[in-house]
Amino acid sequence: METALWWVRADARLHDNTALVAAAEADELLPVFVVDPRQYGERAYGGQRSFAFQKTGAYRARFRRETIADLRESLDDEGSGLLVREGRPGEVVPEVAAAVDADVVHFQALPAPEEREAARAVVSALGDAGVRTESHWTSTLHHVADLPEGVQGIDDTFTPFRQSVESDSRVREPLPEPELPPTPDLGRLDGGHGAFPTLDDLGLERPEYDDRGVLAFEGGETAGLDRLEAYVWEGDHLRAYKRTRNGLLGADYSSKLSPWLAAGCLSPRYVKREVDRYEAERVANDSTYWLLFELRWRDFMAFQTAKHGGQFFARNGIREREDIDWADPGSDPAAREQFERWKRGETGIPFVDANVRELNATGFMSNRGRQNVASVLANSLRIDWRRGAAYFETQLVDYDPCSNYGNWAYVAGVGNDSRDSAFDVVEQAKRYDEDGEYVRHWLPELRGLPPGYVHEPWKMDPEEQAAYGVVLGEDYPEPMVDLEASDEPFR
Numbered sequence: 001m002e003t004a005l006w007w008v009r010a011d012a013r014l015h016d017n018t019a020l021v022a023a024a025e026a027d028e029l030l031p032v033f034v035v036d037p038r039q040y041g042e043r044a045y046g047g048q049r050s051f052a053f054q055k056t057g058a059y060r061a062r063f064r065r066e067t068i069a070d071l072r073e074s075l076d077d078e079g080s081g082l083l084v085r086e087g088r089p090g091e092v093v094p095e096v097a098a099a100v101d102a103d104v105v106h107f108q109a110l111p112a113p114e115e116r117e118a119a120r121a122v123v124s125a126l127g128d129a130g131v132r133t134e135s136h137w138t139s140t141l142h143h144v145a146d147l148p149e150g151v152q153g154i155d156d157t158f159t160p161f162r163q164s165v166e167s168d169s170r171v172r173e174p175l176p177e178p179e180l181p182p183t184p185d186l187g188r189l190d191g192g193h194g195a196f197p198t199l200d201d202l203g204l205e206r207p208e209y210d211d212r213g214v215l216a217f218e219g220g221e222t223a224g225l226d227r228l229e230a231y232v233w234e235g236d237h238l239r240a241y242k243r244t245r246n247g248l249l250g251a252d253y254s255s256k257l258s259p260w261l262a263a264g265c266l267s268p269r270y271v272k273r274e275v276d277r278y279e280a281e282r283v284a285n286d287s288t289y290w291l292l293f294e295l296r297w298r299d300f301m302a303f304q305t306a307k308h309g310g311q312f313f314a315r316n317g318i319r320e321r322e323d324i325d326w327a328d329p330g331s332d333p334a335a336r337e338q339f340e341r342w343k344r345g346e347t348g349i350p351f352v353d354a355n356v357r358e359l360n361a362t363g364f365m366s367n368r369g370r371q372n373v374a375s376v377l378a379n380s381l382r383i384d385w386r387r388g389a390a391y392f393e394t395q396l397v398d399y400d401p402c403s404n405y406g407n408w409a410y411v412a413g414v415g416n417d418s419r420d421s422a423f424d425v426v427e428q429a430k431r432y433d434e435d436g437e438y439v440r441h442w443l444p445e446l447r448g449l450p451p452g453y454v455h456e457p458w459k460m461d462p463e464e465q466a467a468y469g470v471v472l473g474e475d476y477p478e479p480m481v482d483l484e485a486s487d488e489p490f491r
């Protein structure tokens, strides 16, 4: 008689889940999700010039709560169940294992330092108690064991990494959902099955869905699979993905799968299988290829994190650059004021402000927006890039440590590419929001401006400002930084 625990992490799904499949081989199985208090409230960033920030904001907390509720429902439907407990995994998982006399604990291996530390604590405590542990790599498209040169051997630049996995690695087939054995008796455990805390309990205000946003992201495997179906099959949007992916408005310019991938409600291998099926049944073109190309970016960031560990999150980055004099909002009042304006979407640069206000109102921002707002903070204002990344960590519904910090470091010039990664924001705005529709969508105060001024309101003279009803410094801020004045912003 074997009893197993499945410690649920960023793999809240029944489909293609190696940890669950292995755990389901036992005679009894108890799935356990642990709400770690270190993931909520104000936390210290750590390292050089540490600062406090809110780990998880309301959008992601709501998404997680929905995710866990959906997982519980699916497990219940399969005759299983879900135990939810609050505390440090290194304490909670061994307590639960002891209470149900578990023989083995299966869990997902994750690449970022905090998650690795949590797993180390669980493995060490269970080892002391004589309980076996088995970790399973399930978060990426390519399995870590299938990397042609191993994690330490991967290139720090994306293109050689991609070429190497495209030619010398394969993507494993997704696993079917297993039959689930019954759960053990919880007799000795207090508190019943438990539940994910409410947003109130977490000290967060429950956000309303804002109908200006791209999608009402709902957490859970069910909603994730529905979104994949709607984007790929019902809407037939995949055939045009490469052309539309730099869009800014609406649900379907890109897949919007990121929140479900980050929480593990969707398996990237399952997404690939759907792409393969679409290619066989409908069309195979540069768009179908490109979605997999982007999933390999996601893999790249995960494996880079595994390779570089804490240095991936350090101010000088994996390139260990000491030549950048980052302004510190903690000690420099001017930088603090600029950072606060950037966070509120009041920089006076419409494309930046529109994107940040979308993030603040919905928890989401397009890839094009993320690149530009990050570039202004890190390259034009030279504010410590980790501050911006930590603000994204709070706000993003799809926050993933590897993709977030990896992309930020990349844009800030300390990460995975030595090429110039600074953006000419006005040029970008004119290119991707040609007639200003996106900016007007999020900045109603600029609705009256013609396309010629909507991205550069500072070019209006006082008479034009009066005529269009947008007086700078009154109706909309003066720009915080003169983007054209120096070569500095565009290294």
Ligand SMILES: Cc1cc2nc3c(=O)[nH]c(=O)nc-3n(C[C@H](O)[C@H](O)[C@H](O)COP(=O)(O)OP(=O)(O)OC[C@H]3O[C@@H](n4cnc5c(N)ncnc54)[C@H](O)[C@@H]3O)c2cc1C
Pocket (backbone or CB within 6 Å): 245, 254, 255, 256, 257, 258, 259, 261, 262, 291, 294, 295, 297, 298, 299, 301, 365, 366, 367, 368, 370, 371, 374, 392, 396, 398, 399, 400, 401, 403, 404, 405, 407, 408, 411
């Ligand atoms: C500064 C910055 C911060 C970012 N932070 C995050 C983050 O915390 N979480 C996150 O998932 N993505 C992050 N990204 C990557 C990217 O912006 C989002 O994955 C994408 O916008 C999500 O929308 P989508 O699912 O419609 O993407 P699609 O264009 O449909 O792409 C499909 C999938 O590919 C992956 N992907 C696409 N672009 C990237 C990329 N540049 N890096 C890694 N994976 C990618 C995502 O999983 C995405 O869901 C960040 C990018 C930047 C520039």
